[in-house]
Every structure is written in C-alpha cells, then in structure tokens.
Amino acid sequence: MDRLSLVFAALADPTRRAILARLADGDATVNQLAEPFPISLQAVSKHLKVLEQAGLITRGRDAQWRPCRLEAAPLRDISAWAEQYRRFWDERYDRLDDYLRTLQTGPTTEEK
Amino acid sequence: MDRLSLVFAALADPTRRAILARLADGDATVNQLAEPFPISLQAVSKHLKVLEQAGLITRGRDAQWRPCRLEAAPLRDISAWAEQYRRFWDERYDRLDDYLRTLQTGPTTEEK
DNA sequence: CGGTTGATTAACCGGATGGTTGAATAGAGA
DNA sequence: TCTCTATTCAACCATCCGGTTAATCAACCG
Structure with missing residues (x-):
C-alpha cells in the first residue's frame, strides 16, 4: 500500500489518534499507552504496529521497555495533501x- | 463511527483520493468518474457512497445522471486536526x- | 537458576471492505 | 410502448481489521 493510504488508514481509528495525542505529551511505554483504554495490551500492541508501519511513531529499547515516540512527518504530509x-x-x-x-x-x- | 474516522477511512484509498482530485476540476457523473479506473462501475458507485457518507461529496439529480460535487469541509477539518x-x-x-x-x-x- | 515484568506473536472470531457478476430501477427518447 | 443509457441494489467472495485468549520472547532481579 502507498504511504499516504497507510497514514490515512492508521488515523482512521479513534484509539490510534488518542495514542498519538498522548505521545504529544512525551514518549511512553506500551503499558503507559494502554492504561487509559478498556482493551487488552495485545490490542494496543497491534495499534502501535499499525502506527509504526505508517511512520507515525518510532520505538526504542530500554531494557524490557519499548518506549514509543511520535513522528510528525506523515502528519505534515497529510496536512500538505489537504491544503x-x-x-x-x-x-x-x-x-x-x-x-x-x-x-x-x-x-x-x-x-x- | 465518528466523523473524523469516517473521513480518514474514506481517504485511505487511492481510488477515492483520485476521484476527489478529479472532482476538484468540476462536477462529474458516475460514468465520467469511473472512466479512468480499471474497475467496474458498481465498484466506483460503492466508493462514491463511502465518500458521500464521509461528507466529502454531495450528489444531485439531473435526469438519469447523478452528478457528484466535491465538498471540502471535511478536508478543512482534517487539515485543522493535523495542524x-x-x-x-x-x-x-x-x-x-x-x-x-x-x-x-x-x-x-x-x-x- | 527461577520468577516476575514488559511486550510481542499466534490462532481465532465476527464484522467491515473492495471487488465481482447479475438483476433491478429511473428517466430520455424513438 | 419499447429500448437504450445511467445508476443502484443484491448476492457472493476473499481479504483485512479490531478485538480476544494463550503462549512465547526478552530482560531484569532475587
């Protein structure tokens, strides 16, 4: 799938947009990101994979934690597209x- | 589904974005919109329904034709969201x- | 080592999606 | 009326999506 479609598809889910909103306040681990949602940790992990594929987040490694970081470049792209x-x-x-x-x-x- | 999710989902398909690009040049009928694509007319009709549900197009009635018109308000919304x-x-x-x-x-x- | 914590993978399920073909509807025009 | 054109509706199919539970991997800690 093309880049733009991946990004739009990733944004077409309220949970994933909420995750991005949370990451705007700073990096977070999977558990921290999952905490506000009534869904399983595994489901959040899947959402993160979708966001990562779309280039909207990157993930580091800190011992057993996998901190997530917001990557805004695709958001710039879709903003430019809409413009x-x-x-x-x-x-x-x-x-x-x-x-x-x-x-x-x-x-x-x-x-x- | 919430409004923003509907719009992002509608935009997450290259065919639908191409239809919007075509409509930026002016209103068009279903047949005119379908012409460039290697898919059936019925498939295009489905795409138009998705775009209509998302508020990205409106459709009139001119005899047996159903002219489609671009509606940009949702694009303003997603631009504002990305901003x-x-x-x-x-x-x-x-x-x-x-x-x-x-x-x-x-x-x-x-x-x- | 064994146990605990953090996170991913695998298998599964129901519902949505994008495509098809075929039939039906709506209106123009002979 | 009969026909042609434009469009939609219906049924079907394969795949994808968002969720689940269970199992596994990775890294720390006692």
Missing part, C-alpha cells in the same frame, strides 16, 4: 487563487 | 510554541 483543496473551503484563498490564475500565461494549473 | 501537531514538525513554530508557553501562568496546555 491542496484549501481553495474549496477558504473564500479568501479562493480569490487569491483566481488572482494567481490571471497572472499565468498558460490556462492550465497542473496538480494531482 | 495540532505542527509544532512537532515545524522548527519555527516550535520556538513560537515555547514562547507562547512562557506567557502562560499555568503550566498545562490543554488539548486533545
């Missing part, structure tokens, strides 16, 4: 967009 | 964040 569509929700940006179009000689704006 | 984490990828923003913290009397920054 592509900003002109569809931001009126001011829309007008700026129109203005920028008038400055162009060619009629096409290439983007994906 | 929460900006200080973790933006060095400059990080320093601003530190500065803002020093202005606070309390030591906690409440956020989810």
Whole structure:
C-alpha cells in the first residue's frame, strides 16, 4: 500500500489518534499507552504496529521497555495533501487563487 | 463511527483520493468518474457512497445522471486536526510554541 | 537458576471492505 | 410502448481489521 493510504488508514481509528495525542505529551511505554483504554495490551500492541508501519511513531529499547515516540512527518504530509483543496473551503484563498490564475500565461494549473 | 474516522477511512484509498482530485476540476457523473479506473462501475458507485457518507461529496439529480460535487469541509477539518501537531514538525513554530508557553501562568496546555 | 515484568506473536472470531457478476430501477427518447 | 443509457441494489467472495485468549520472547532481579 502507498504511504499516504497507510497514514490515512492508521488515523482512521479513534484509539490510534488518542495514542498519538498522548505521545504529544512525551514518549511512553506500551503499558503507559494502554492504561487509559478498556482493551487488552495485545490490542494496543497491534495499534502501535499499525502506527509504526505508517511512520507515525518510532520505538526504542530500554531494557524490557519499548518506549514509543511520535513522528510528525506523515502528519505534515497529510496536512500538505489537504491544503491542496484549501481553495474549496477558504473564500479568501479562493480569490487569491483566481488572482494567481490571471497572472499565468498558460490556462492550465497542473496538480494531482 | 465518528466523523473524523469516517473521513480518514474514506481517504485511505487511492481510488477515492483520485476521484476527489478529479472532482476538484468540476462536477462529474458516475460514468465520467469511473472512466479512468480499471474497475467496474458498481465498484466506483460503492466508493462514491463511502465518500458521500464521509461528507466529502454531495450528489444531485439531473435526469438519469447523478452528478457528484466535491465538498471540502471535511478536508478543512482534517487539515485543522493535523495542524495540532505542527509544532512537532515545524522548527519555527516550535520556538513560537515555547514562547507562547512562557506567557502562560499555568503550566498545562490543554488539548486533545 | 527461577520468577516476575514488559511486550510481542499466534490462532481465532465476527464484522467491515473492495471487488465481482447479475438483476433491478429511473428517466430520455424513438 | 419499447429500448437504450445511467445508476443502484443484491448476492457472493476473499481479504483485512479490531478485538480476544494463550503462549512465547526478552530482560531484569532475587
């Protein structure tokens, strides 16, 4: 699966987003991360694997603990992706967009 | 499922993101949207249902055609959500964040 | 060594997902 | 009306997903 799909899929779960929110306050072990949730430690471990595959966290090793750390780069990527569509929700940006179009000689704006 | 999860799940598929990209160029019918893809029309119809449930498109009715229109509000929402984490990828923003913290009397920054 | 703690792996289950084919619906037009 | 086009609905299938329990691995500690 492509990178962006992995990240979006990882974020499409409230538990995983809560884990990221927790990690924003600092690194944490699996047990610490699992504590607030009514699910098993194994289930949390699976969530962490999904987040790791998506590049949203990295994991170290400190004796028998596996501290998790937030990695924000993919979040920057999805933010940038969404910004592509900003002109569809931001009126001011829309007008700026129109203005920028008038400055162009060619009629096409290439983007994906 | 909560709103944000629906949107992220909808975006976690390259075909659906390609459909959104196409709709950024203007409204389109199901057949027009399906044309570039090597999958059946019915499969595209299912994708559109997912996008509609997530609030990412709306559909009108023009005779036997069901034109699809991009709705950007959920994209604004996920952009705003990701921006929460900006200080973790933006060095400059990080320093601003530190500065803002020093202005606070309390030591906690409440956020989810 | 043996035991305890932290974490992952394995096997399983029910439900969702993404695709298919085939039938049904809705409207335009001869 | 009969037909053609656009689209959806229904049933089916393989795979994935989020959860469980049980077993295993890894590292510390007595």
